[in-house]
Amino acid sequence: MFRRSVVAGCGAYLPERVVTNEELAKRVDTSNEWIVQRTGIRTRHIAAENQKTSDLAVAASQEALKHAGIEASDLDLVVLATATPDHTFPSTATAVQSSLGMTRGAAFDVQAVCSGFVYAINVADNFIRLNQADNVLVIGAETFSRILDWKDRSTCVLFGDGAGALVLKGEQGTGDNTDRGVLSNCLHSDGRYHNLLYVDGGPSATQTVGHLRMEGREVFKHAVKNLSSVVGEALDLAGLASEDVDWLVPHQANQRIISSTARKLRVGNEKIVMTVERHANTSAASIPLALEDAVSNRRICKNDVIVLEAMGGGFTWGANVIRW
Numbered sequence: 001m002f003r004r005s006v007v008a009g010c011g012a013y014l015p016e017r018v019v020t021n022e023e024l025a026k027r028v029d030t031s032n033e034w035i036v037q038r039t040g041i042r043t044r045h046i047a048a049e050n051q052k053t054s055d056l057a058v059a060a061s062q063e064a065l066k067h068a069g070i071e072a073s074d075l076d077l078v079v080l081a082t083a084t085p086d087h088t089f090p091s092t093a094t095a096v097q098s099s100l101g102m103t104r105g106a107a108f109d110v111q112a113v114c115s116g117f118v119y120a121i122n123v124a125d126n127f128i129r130l131n132q133a134d135n136v137l138v139i140g141a142e143t144f145s146r147i148l149d150w151k152d153r154s155t156c157v158l159f160g161d162g163a164g165a166l167v168l169k170g171e172q173g174t175g176d177n178t179d180r181g182v183l184s185n186c187l188h189s190d191g192r193y194h195n196l197l198y199v200d201g202g203p204s205a206t207q208t209v210g211h212l213r214m215e216g217r218e219v220f221k222h223a224v225k226n227l228s229s230v231v232g233e234a235l236d237l238a239g240l241a242s243e244d245v246d247w248l249v250p251h252q253a254n255q256r257i258i259s260s261t262a263r264k265l266r267v268g269n270e271k272i273v274m275t276v277e278r279h280a281n282t283s284a285a286s287i288p289l290a291l292e293d294a295v296s297n298r299r300i301c302k303n304d305v306i307v308l309e310a311m312g313g314g315f316t317w318g319a320n321v322i323r324w
Helices: 021-025 032-039 053-068 092-100 113-129 191-196 216-238 255-265 283-296
Strands: 002-013 017-020 043-046 077-081 106-110 135-143 161-173 181-189 197-199 212-214 247-250 305-312 316-323
Touching: 002 053, 002 113, 002 181, 002 283, 017 021, 021 032, 032 255, 043 161, 053 092, 053 135, 053 161, 053 283, 077 092, 077 113, 092 106, 092 135, 106 113, 113 135, 113 161, 113 181, 113 283, 113 305, 113 316, 135 283, 161 181, 161 283, 181 216, 191 197, 191 216, 216 255, 216 305, 216 316, 247 255, 247 283, 283 305
Parallel strands: 077 106, 077 135, 247 305
Antiparallel strands: 002 161, 017 043, 135 161, 181 316, 197 212, 305 316
């Protein structure tokens, strides 16, 4: 029989501190109008000084497990997507595993920056399809505030902190696109564009953490092209078309990127889940945060066709098609 990865539960966590555009305008040469016009962002959540990425991830994971109705002891695998780990090593996923009280199976990190959650779902789905896992916790968690240059107005206004998680459960399916669960995955990368979006530090290169650097206009141009292309590819693999999509849940990088990509895909605004206004860009956490928001508001319903898509530094980009 054919194995599918079905979404059994989702959860999210946002730090308590909310930073408005007006507050940022007191730090750098910017304004609420400038930020909103170019990005659609109005607020973002920032982790407390004593909060680590793993703390955010654990809180989101506990909500996802509760929603799924399972215990941490039922998990076979934890896959955590992050570009802001607690430490160089061990993986942040093992810290989450320990905090949840999970003592069997395996846990590891995936690093594809903003595309990390899309990559992590693909990894988890492969484990389930190959019958190597039955219950997998997939997490996207970031504390991007730790790697921002708060004097650079072109980047510091764009990002926030948070975490989101899904529980994927292996179930038997028919193998066609009427099954619930992950229907297709598509991943890509092209390292030639490394210098357009990166952090200028690292243990091997400089022995420092460094700050995020970005060529915004170039990233925008590549994002719209790559995202519309990979979504089309993922839909083709699933045997579906854009008119079959009930919800597009994109990486929440920038309102203009999201709207431009949706137009190329001919997906109406009423089908887009958008949280960038409240959350800003939370990198690998943005898609699961947006998903949880739509599920908790009862917009996403059973059997809806959901498309997840993201592009991040590397460049990396990808898409997942899921029947909820």
